[in-house]
Amino acid sequence: MTEKEYNQCVTEYADNVYRFILKSLRHKEDARDVVQSAFEKMWIHRANIDGAKSKEYLFTVAYHQMIDVLRKAKRVTLKDEFKEEARIHDRPLNNARQVLEKALAQLNETQRSLVLLKDYEGYSYEEIGQITGLSESQVKVYLHRARVQLKNYLVRPENVL
Template sequence: MEDEKQLIQQAQQGNPVAFEQLIAEHQKRIFSIAYRIAGNSDDAADMAQEVLVKIFKNINKFKGDSKFSTWIYRVATNTCLDELKRIRRHPSYSLDQEIDTEEGSISAEIEDDAPTPEESAERKAVRDAVNIAIARLGDDHKKVIVLRDLQGFSYEEIAKIMNCSEGTVKSRISRARSQLKKILQQDRELFADYFVK
């Protein structure tokens, strides 16, 4: 922990090498949080980059009141949710969308030569459905699901990250899971094998 304190002090003094060393062990988890909130790797990569920039710019605001990792993941979840709101306000266009020309409509054709085994397709369908369902949750519920069920943080850690009580965290997790189950059960035929009454 002494090494971490020294790295924090050096990073706060503007040392980029210290910052890189300090953030290295957290990068995968930051991307994972971003991916779970964004639902796709392109937006997640942009979000994770934005998180790193925000941490770098605001590292002087870290006062040591909590663990450094707790502060990082608070910045990550809040930044990713802010970015998600920005993306929704300014949607991008899909390659599947037809383009109107003088000769008529055309659509992009991109060949996918990747193998598509049935099991892989089923897993992807479930993963996509869960990501879509998570995206439909409110911000507080989305945060707790991502932090607890997808990232494995303890109730205590989540309470620190979200700056609320453990009881509030447990309550939000319970409501979020219930809401997720309802969303996913809307299409019971597809998910009959994955949910038990």
């Protein structure tokens, strides 16, 4: 990969990678750190990267770093008084975007990533498999299960109103 190809990759894919990571992590600073690290790793290994596969490489690296961040976050436990469930909500949740974000939050990391890559970013099953390290059939099965879980969550009136 040449310097020109790297700069073109940054221009074309930075927003897409950031959006994908932000939807998964739901924290702007962590998402920026992951994206920056992915581009840094890409720069370091640019001599070994085929320019035509730069998008796959970038998303793969960002995906794996996002999983690492999520695993680290799971090890940190918050006291009960600081947990999200303990907060008092003074108004009902009726915004469609918030409902969808809450529905996505119900999925595990793998399912959420697959839904975001397929339905938000528009990747093919094969590309998603290459990014996540899953086979194409695993991607289809996990994505189907995630969509069923989302549907079951979204059809309950108490979750939408």
